[in-house]
Amino acid sequence: MIGDGNMQNKKRSLTGDRPTGKLHIGHYFGSLQSRVKMQEDENLERFIMIADVQALTDNFNNPQKVRDNVYQVLIDYLSVGIDPEKTTIFLQSMVPELAELTVYYSNLVTIARLERNPTVKTEIAQKKDVFGESVTYGFLGYPVSQAADITAFEGELVPVGEDQLPLLEQCREIVRKFNSIYGETLKEPKAVLSSNKRIKGLDGNDKMGKSLGNAIYLSDSEEEITKKVMGALTDPSRIRKDDLGNPDVCMVAYYHELFSEDEVKTIFEECRAGKRGCVACKRQLAENIIKKLQPIREKRKYYEARPELLEEILKNGTKKAQEIAKETMSKVKESMKLNYFNK
Numbered sequence: 001m002i003g004d005g006n007m008q009n010k011k012r013s014l015t016g017d018r019p020t021g022k023l024h025i026g027h028y029f030g031s032l033q034s035r036v037k038m039q040e041d042e043n044l045e046r047f048i049m050i051a052d053v054q055a056l057t058d059n060f061n062n063p064q065k066v067r068d069n070v071y072q073v074l075i076d077y078l079s080v081g082i083d084p085e086k087t088t089i090f091l092q093s094m095v096p097e098l099a100e101l102t103v104y105y106s107n108l109v110t111i112a113r114l115e116r117n118p119t120v121k122t123e124i125a126q127k128k129d130v131f132g133e134s135v136t137y138g139f140l141g142y143p144v145s146q147a148a149d150i151t152a153f154e155g156e157l158v159p160v161g162e163d164q165l166p167l168l169e170q171c172r173e174i175v176r177k178f179n180s181i182y183g184e185t186l187k188e189p190k191a192v193l194s195s196n197k198r199i200k201g202l203d204g205n206d207k208m209g210k211s212l213g214n215a216i217y218l219s220d221s222e223e224e225i226t227k228k229v230m231g232a233l234t235d236p237s238r239i240r241k242d243d244l245g246n247p248d249v250c251m252v253a254y255y256h257e258l259f260s261e262d263e264v265k266t267i268f269e270e271c272r273a274g275k276r277g278c279v280a281c282k283r284q285l286a287e288n289i290i291k292k293l294q295p296i297r298e299k300r301k302y303y304e305a306r307p308e309l310l311e312e313i314l315k316n317g318t319k320k321a322q323e324i325a326k327e328t329m330s331k332v333k334e335s336m337k338l339n340y341f342n343k
Helices: 005-009 025-038 063-080 096-106 111-116 118-126 144-152 162-182 223-232 251-259 262-271 280-306 307-335
Strands: 013-017 043-052 089-091 157-160 190-193
Touching: 013 025, 013 144, 025 043, 025 063, 025 157, 043 063, 043 307, 063 089, 063 280, 089 223, 089 262, 089 307, 096 144, 096 162, 096 307, 111 118, 111 162, 118 144, 118 162, 144 162, 144 307, 157 162, 162 190, 223 280, 251 262, 262 280, 280 307
Parallel strands: 013 043, 013 157, 043 089, 157 190
Antiparallel strands: none
């Protein structure tokens, strides 16, 4: 129950993903593993948001894509071990208080401040094919929406990577300004800096993504994994099998560090000595990735065959999120003198 004493003594954490595609191994090593581990903390109440509204900020012309991927992301969550009994999974668009809070917060931040946000600037530059030279209000203002998401659930702990710190700082600024105008109402969130690094793509790109065609998905079949690994970037200076290799510039070696921990020392030594061919090295990597992802794929099959269970999980989580957001909105409206009909 939301209102019991134990829950009130717990801190809350909020994370989430945009449903623009299935999740890949970059998500797995970057955030999913740590979210599963966080479930062991009995002093933490965990929330994961499927951010469909935020996904629409740069997919507004393709709502079916967003809708279809809501359940794909949910299946990925469940398949890696996120337990809906321990972690509340909810749908952003079904919590109307988030949109209302976004409107109130938009009065507290200037356009110039949003344009200075380094994370926003970087993402706008990456999406010129979507926006051209003039970005939409919705995309420019998504840090305000994120502030609403975090504060609606009184999220005190927000796990982020370094590239997301400017967004959290924007949220903290909004909270401080709100509290200075309307009184101490909102909790200022703290960043929990993730130690997980961003996983590079198969082509060596610093970012792994669907649009870049360089990702291995948690749902990929054995054949798909093998085909992708066989096409991965290797040491470009290595022409023949017995040429001396350099693991530091080889993406196959990079992934061996993630999936072949017990063998990686031998793999690197053989590569540097010219005793390991790239084809054999890729095949070994593919086998290890397949083995690692096999339990996840099996769980995926289980949930894919049970759409009613998926809907029940999402409905239950969203209902809990709605109740908490209503409590926060009640406090906000009272502070802002908008509680007209309350006695």
